[in-house]
Every structure is written in C-alpha cells, then in structure tokens.
Amino acid sequence: MFFAKIQSRGGCAIKRASVIRLLVTEQEPLQPQHINTISTTNPPATASQQTDPALEWEKARPFSELPRVGGLKLISKFFPGGAYAKLDFKDLVTTMRNDYGPIFMMTAMMGRPDIIVTHNPDDFPNIFRNEGIWPNRPFSETIGYHRNKMRADFFQGVEGTISTQGEKWNTFRKVVNPLLMQPKNIEMYTNKLAQVNQEFVERIRLIRDPKSLEMPADFEECLHRWTLESVAVVALDKQLGLLREDSEHYADALKLFVALNEFMTLSLDLDYKPTLWKFIATPKFKRLMQSMDDIQAITWKYITEAVKKLERESQQGIERPTQEQSILEKLLKKDKKIATVMAMDMLMAGVDTTTSLTVGALLCLAKNPEKQELLREEVMRVLPQKDGAFIDDPLKHAPYLRACLKESLRVYPVAIGNMRVPVNDLVLSGYQVPKGTYVSMIFAPLQSDARYYSRPMEFLPERWLRSNSEVDEPQKRDTVECPQSIKVSSPFVYLPFGFGPRICLGRRISELEVGLGIARLIRNFKVEFHYPTDRAFKGMLINMPNIPLKFKFTDID
Numbered sequence: 001m002f003f004a005k006i007q008s009r010g011g012c013a014i015k016r017a018s019v020i021r022l023l024v025t026e027q028e029p030l031q032p033q034h035i036n037t038i039s040t041t042n043p044p045a046t047a048s049q050q051t052d053p054a055l056e057w058e059k060a061r062p063f064s065e066l067p068r069v070g071g072l073k074l075i076s077k078f079f080p081g082g083a084y085a086k087l088d089f090k091d092l093v094t095t096m097r098n099d100y101g102p103i104f105m106m107t108a109m110m111g112r113p114d115i116i117v118t119h120n121p122d123d124f125p126n127i128f129r130n131e132g133i134w135p136n137r138p139f140s141e142t143i144g145y146h147r148n149k150m151r152a153d154f155f156q157g158v159e160g161t162i163s164t165q166g167e168k169w170n171t172f173r174k175v176v177n178p179l180l181m182q183p184k185n186i187e188m189y190t191n192k193l194a195q196v197n198q199e200f201v202e203r204i205r206l207i208r209d210p211k212s213l214e215m216p217a218d219f220e221e222c223l224h225r226w227t228l229e230s231v232a233v234v235a236l237d238k239q240l241g242l243l244r245e246d247s248e249h250y251a252d253a254l255k256l257f258v259a260l261n262e263f264m265t266l267s268l269d270l271d272y273k274p275t276l277w278k279f280i281a282t283p284k285f286k287r288l289m290q291s292m293d294d295i296q297a298i299t300w301k302y303i304t305e306a307v308k309k310l311e312r313e314s315q316q317g318i319e320r321p322t323q324e325q326s327i328l329e330k331l332l333k334k335d336k337k338i339a340t341v342m343a344m345d346m347l348m349a350g351v352d353t354t355t356s357l358t359v360g361a362l363l364c365l366a367k368n369p370e371k372q373e374l375l376r377e378e379v380m381r382v383l384p385q386k387d388g389a390f391i392d393d394p395l396k397h398a399p400y401l402r403a404c405l406k407e408s409l410r411v412y413p414v415a416i417g418n419m420r421v422p423v424n425d426l427v428l429s430g431y432q433v434p435k436g437t438y439v440s441m442i443f444a445p446l447q448s449d450a451r452y453y454s455r456p457m458e459f460l461p462e463r464w465l466r467s468n469s470e471v472d473e474p475q476k477r478d479t480v481e482c483p484q485s486i487k488v489s490s491p492f493v494y495l496p497f498g499f500g501p502r503i504c505l506g507r508r509i510s511e512l513e514v515g516l517g518i519a520r521l522i523r524n525f526k527v528e529f530h531y532p533t534d535r536a537f538k539g540m541l542i543n544m545p546n547i548p549l550k551f552k553f554t555d556i557d
Helices: 053-059 071-078 089-100 124-129 141-150 166-180 183-187 190-207 219-235 250-272 283-315 327-334 336-367 369-382 399-411 444-448 507-524
Strands: 103-106 115-118 417-420 426-428 431-433 438-442 525-528 537-539 543-545 552-555
Touching (some): 089 444, 089 537, 124 426, 124 438, 141 250, 141 283, 166 183, 166 327, 166 336, 183 507, 190 507, 190 552, 219 250, 219 327, 219 336, 219 507, 250 336, 283 327, 327 336, 336 399, 336 525, 336 543, 369 399, 369 507, 369 525, 399 507, 438 444, 507 525, 507 552
Parallel strands (some): 115 438
Antiparallel strands (some): 103 115, 417 438, 426 431, 525 552, 537 543
8 A cells, every 4th residue: 555645634734735726626627738727527538548448458468467566575675674674755656666667566465455556647547537436545544443443432433534435435525525625615714824824923033043043943843833723723613822832722732733743653654564553553553543542532622612612602692604604613513523523634634734835835935036026026915914914815816826836736746646446447558457456646756757847847836827817917027928838748747636536625725724824924034945955855654844944034024
C-alpha cells in the first residue's frame, strides 16, 4: 500500500492538507488548454482510450509480463543497511522508479495485496474512468482498525471518509457533501478565519528576533498551531487558544496538537511501509492507537460542549437562520456521531496539509520578490487595512492569489500520488491489468518534469491565469499574459486534490484558510528567506517541511 494518497483528508493535508482546487468549478467541462477547469466527474477519452477496449486488451502485453519486485527482496531493502532504509517517502518513490521503471508491480507481502505503481499520466484518466460510482481508495488501515475494531463501541459503524469504502463511504459522504462542498457554506467562515489570521500576525511579531526580524528555527510549530486553530474554527466551531496560550481550553488543545503530530508521524511507518502491526501490537502501533484515542476523546469533549451550548440557546428561544448556522451545528442536527467523526477527519487531515501548502507558498513568494509585489498590489484591494476586514468574497476578487497557491502546489506538491482499485479490466502502459488490482498513480515528480511543463523550475503563477482579463486594471501592466507554452500539457498531470467522486472533501476549506492566511501575511509583511531550499520538504505521509523555517518578516506601512 505504498504511495497511496489520502484524498479524503482536508488537506489535502493540508490534509490536508488537505483539501484546494483553485480556479476550479465542478460544472465546467474539461479543456486541456486550461487545466484550471478540470471536471470532477468523468475524465475525457484520450486517443488511445477511444479505441475498442476489447481490441486494446487483446493487443496489450499480458499481466504476467509486467515488471515486478518480489516481496522478500523489497523488504530486505528496508532493513538497516538496505538501499531504502534511510530514504524518505519522496526519495523512495524516485529511487524505485529508477530501479524498476515507470510502471511495475510490488507483489503481495505481509498481508498486503499486489500493487501496481505507475508514473505514466496517460494511465491516470483510464484508471479514473474505471473507478466505479463508489471509488475504492485504500488504505489508511490503522484508522480503520481503530474505528472498526478497537473502538467499535464508540463509532458504531460511523467511520467517516478516510478509511471506508463502498456503500459505507457513500452513506457518510452523502450527508456531509452538501455542507462542505457548497461555497456559500464555507464563505461564512471568512471573518472567523480572519480573526485567527490576525492573531497569527501578532504572534509573529511577538516571537521574531527583534534585530534580524527572522523567525526562530522552530517556526514550524507556530505554523502548526495556526493551522490547527483555523481547522478548529470550521470543525469545532471554536478557537482553541493555541496562539494566545491563555484559553481555558489550552491544556486540551495542546494535548490534541501533540496527538495529531504523533498520528501523522506514525501513520507513515504503519500504513505505508513493511510492518508487523497486523500480527503483533508493536510499540509504534500502541502509540498510534493512543494518539487516535486522544483525538477521539478531545473531539468528543468539544462536540459535547457544542451540543450543550445549542441546548441552552434553544431553551432561551435563540434560533439562527439556516444561512447563519455553522457546518457543525447543521451536522449536529442531523447526527451527533456523524458530526463528531467528520470533525475528527477534518482535524486529522487538515492540519499538516495546510501547513505544508502555506510553507511552500511562503518559500515561493520569498524567493520571487517580484511575484510577491504583484500579489501585494492585489491583496491591498481585497484587504484595504492590514489589520482590518476583507472585502466581501475576497478570493473571488483575487485571481493572482489563487494562481500563486496553485503554482506553489506544483512547485512543492503536498502529496505523492493517488490510489484506486479499478472495477473493470483495463490496459495501463500497454499491459493488461485485471479489475480489482490495486493501482498507485504517482504524480508529484511530474510537477517538475519539462515534458509536461515549460520552464518547470520557475515559479510562474501566470501559467494558471486564463488571461489578463482576470487581473484588475492596476495589475495588468505588470502581469505577464499567460502564453499557451507555459501551461501544463496534460490535464491529468496536476491533480493535487484527486479527481472524481472521491475528490478531497476539504479543498474549499483549505482554499479559504490558506488564501486568507497568505493574504494577511503579504499585506502586513515583506517576506524573505535567506537560506538554501534544496531539501525544503521531506516525504512522510505527506510532504512536510524539512528545514528551519527562519523566514524574515519585515513590517510594511
């Protein structure tokens, strides 16, 4: 189950990230010349896919000829001294491609099935076309074990979207989709998130070096606190006080913060590398289960407090109009357990992914001051006062900001790839692949590949603008018209939040969180970074910062 991307995470991880598809609308048809209009339903047919599937299958090489690596050989490379022992996830992907080619199979091992790994973007639309109405995106098996086995009495079959498949996944997603996928439900958080962002700015001024104006080496922790505060505003409908450290909830918030970090670190080893946890409760497995217990307990505590607050308001005759009710309030009126599990999923998926995206965007803007200045001109129109309120619907009026975030995701991808289990036989890279085979699509290395992007090593937000007509008049004179030559050559090369029915559930939340956060920072500070960025990220469950984030934040009038 190497290389699987957890697309149901808010960040999409941030958690997710992560969950952003900037400049994207679900209703727009796919236009290869404008990747920012990717459809989220049915992928288009490429030339090879327009042929008769039966004929294509007959012409393809048999499944048995697909290059493969044996389980024992692979496991031996992870032992101390082995070729893969010290590689992070990102380097592991690159090394295995060099060792085995652009498509290969990892044979079943340690309770895991055969997995095909493909780096060929021509395969991606064929995989998505054959994912079925209820796409199977394995694994996140440790989460599934915790919710379906270890704490089944608590979850009672309500297990969220991260680790579930089939009808169980569909039933849960049908409840939460209308609330999390509608822009109007997300836009109501603009002012609340703006308050968190202002506290973040004040925190930066407090902890930066008074002479150099640089942040301390552990600035990543401050960023994590900000992203957790932001996600909690939506998931729990409250601020936790992590940026002020004076909240009555600070102790619980700090415990949640530590548990989420532990979860992200341990999940990589237990879900994505050879491990014995299915056969014996290893020390790492026990620590991971404890971190999930802590996340569950603290979330349940916050949810219970929210329920009591709503009950008090009901007794007092307070009834907010539907358009003013938070996502949590609406979910609680449907089902308390669904509301709790959805909040847990958002916290587990949305903190690290959002942090990584923010760090990538800040590095890109710091290393490209001319682009930062263009962005600042735009931001000053949507945020007139640096410590004031945004104009209504700010991101709609900030196309260059959205383009900067999209380009940051290209330069510094948050995730490595995506995984599906096709429901039909299909042909991948000229090989027959039977239905039910686990297939991992690796797209992160493609983001810097000159075969798919012109000038791939440059930070060019303009490649995501449809035209200069998107940019307000004062900025047009400085913004390069986006020539066709710098746009992505294949619409399925850039899929940071997945595709189809299983596209990242939290992408709209991530867009708002990171967009408002970057806008506030650029409005208040000139951002600089005077250190090497060659190994800026390390591959974990997602790509995480790998260097001291000693950004220099200089106040601007």
